Amino acid sequence: MAPAVEVIRRPGTTPGAPVAPSSAAPTPSPTPRPTPRPTPVAPSAPAAEAAPRATPAPRPTPGVAPTPRPGGLSPMPPRPSMPVAPTGASAAPPRPAPSPAGPATTPGVPPRPSGASAPGFTPGASRPPPRGPGVGGPPRSGGPPGRFAPRPSTPRPPPTPEQILALATREHVPARIAKGELEGKMKARIWRKLHAEEAKRFDQVYELMGQTPGLSLGDAFGILQSGLTVQEFMARKERSQRKAAIKQARGQVDNALVADFLGAFIEQKTELSVVLAERSLLDTLLAEEAIAFTFERTGRLEKLQVVLIARRGDWERLMPNLERDAKLTQKPAQVARQPDKRPYSDPRPFLPHIGQTVKLVLRNGITVEAPLLRVGRFDVLLGEPGHELFIPLHALLRFDAPPAPAEAASGDAAESKPDAAG
Numbered sequence: 052m053a054p055a056v057e058v059i060r061r062p063g064t065t066p067g068a069p070v071a072p073s074s075a076a077p078t079p080s081p082t083p084r085p086t087p088r089p090t091p092v093a094p095s096a097p098a099a100e101a102a103p104r105a106t107p108a109p110r111p112t113p114g115v116a117p118t119p120r121p122g123g124l125s126p127m128p129p130r131p132s133m134p135v136a137p138t139g140a141s142a143a144p145p146r147p148a149p150s151p152a153g154p155a156t157t158p159g160v161p162p163r164p165s166g167a168s169a170p171g172f173t174p175g176a177s178r179p180p181p182r183g184p185g186v187g188g189p190p191r192s193g194g195p196p197g198r199f200a201p202r203p204s205t206p207r208p209p210p211t212p213e214q215i216l217a218l219a220t221r222e223h224v225p226a227r228i229a230k231g232e233l234e235g236k237m238k239a240r241i242w243r244k245l246h247a248e249e250a251k252r253f254d255q256v257y258e259l260m261g262q263t264p265g266l267s268l269g270d271a272f273g274i275l276q277s278g279l280t281v282q283e284f285m286a287r288k289e290r291s292q293r294k295a296a297i298k299q300a301r302g303q304v305d306n307a308l309v310a311d312f313l314g315a316f317i318e319q320k321t322e323l324s325v326v327l328a329e330r331s332l333l334d335t336l337l338a339e340e341a342i343a344f345t346f347e348r349t350g351r352l353e354k355l356q357v358v359l360i361a362r363r364g365d366w367e368r369l370m371p372n373l374e375r376d377a378k379l380t381q382k383p384a385q386v387a388r389q390p391d392k393r394p395y396s397d398p399r400p401f402l403p404h405i406g407q408t409v410k411l412v413l414r415n416g417i418t419v420e421a422p423l424l425r426v427g428r429f430d431v432l433l434g435e436p437g438h439e440l441f442i443p444l445h446a447l448l449r450f451d452a453p454p455a456p457a458e459a460a461s462g463d464a465a466e467s468k469p470d471a472a473g
Contacts, residue, residue, distance in 0.1 A: 207235070215233065296397075316336045325349070335348075405426060
């Protein structure tokens, strides 16, 4: 079927009117006829069946010279078209030219509103872009969800510590990165690319953990940072743990009764016998500090040098009957500066023996056997009330006590109540 071609004819000219230039080929103007009245025709009638009729010329108006207007659409640049000769009924009817009285219509063709264009086409409007999935409006049925549409997914269960540890060990990454990958966040391999230097250290740490069974991740990092061997680092760690345990143990013991005992010496200006490693002093206590005593004549004396403190009369009466170790008397044992290296630093083992007669061997060879009265954080009191002996824990080399009785489980708490309440 040949395409329909619309032929536009130039309207007839009025005598005396100027001729409008036109690029179209000259066509013979039909004889002017009166404008026919539009007759409605059913839209189903094809336009090709209508016979071509001549367009009547505009009716002149007295006094005003009509200006002819070019018919059809606005001038546009020429474009190539297929030349089709209008033959017979296949030629499209010409479009009537507008007239001053109103648009002329062709009988048999329904009138078109002014300014209207072909159905489905709007002049000056561009074709709307194709709508993709997720851009404007609901997604198409059966297609993938839109870019901004919520993805329906079931919540994944939180990762277990075993899963995190297994992934961190396999990928040589921190536990937080392994947990993030299991939660759907950054992959472990991406983290290793972004943090190559830190990933190299983790490779060394996990290699060391593989060579030393039972080594934790924190200990492996400590070994690499300190430069120590595994044995040296573990020994230092054990000492640190002992120091922390001793500090915690001292905090669980009340020191009020021992502090009051020394405070009474200071207040009453009591003359004391201060036993050191190789000699004894007669002096008066003026003040007590955290690591030292201050005496009236001797001055400031470090506590680690003190072995025993007693009233002058009590010590003179007790000294002739004491047992001594000849070797320690000639060469007293040294006191370690670190509490974890001393024989006795934890006061808690002495608490169950309060009220019992115990035997203590001091570092200068003196052996004291007397009832245990009170236990403090750093010292113990032996003897009878009013005749006490003050002995620091750092001066002890050996501690011997009788076995606790069967009811000690219930009696120990009762015996330690005065020390805690004081």
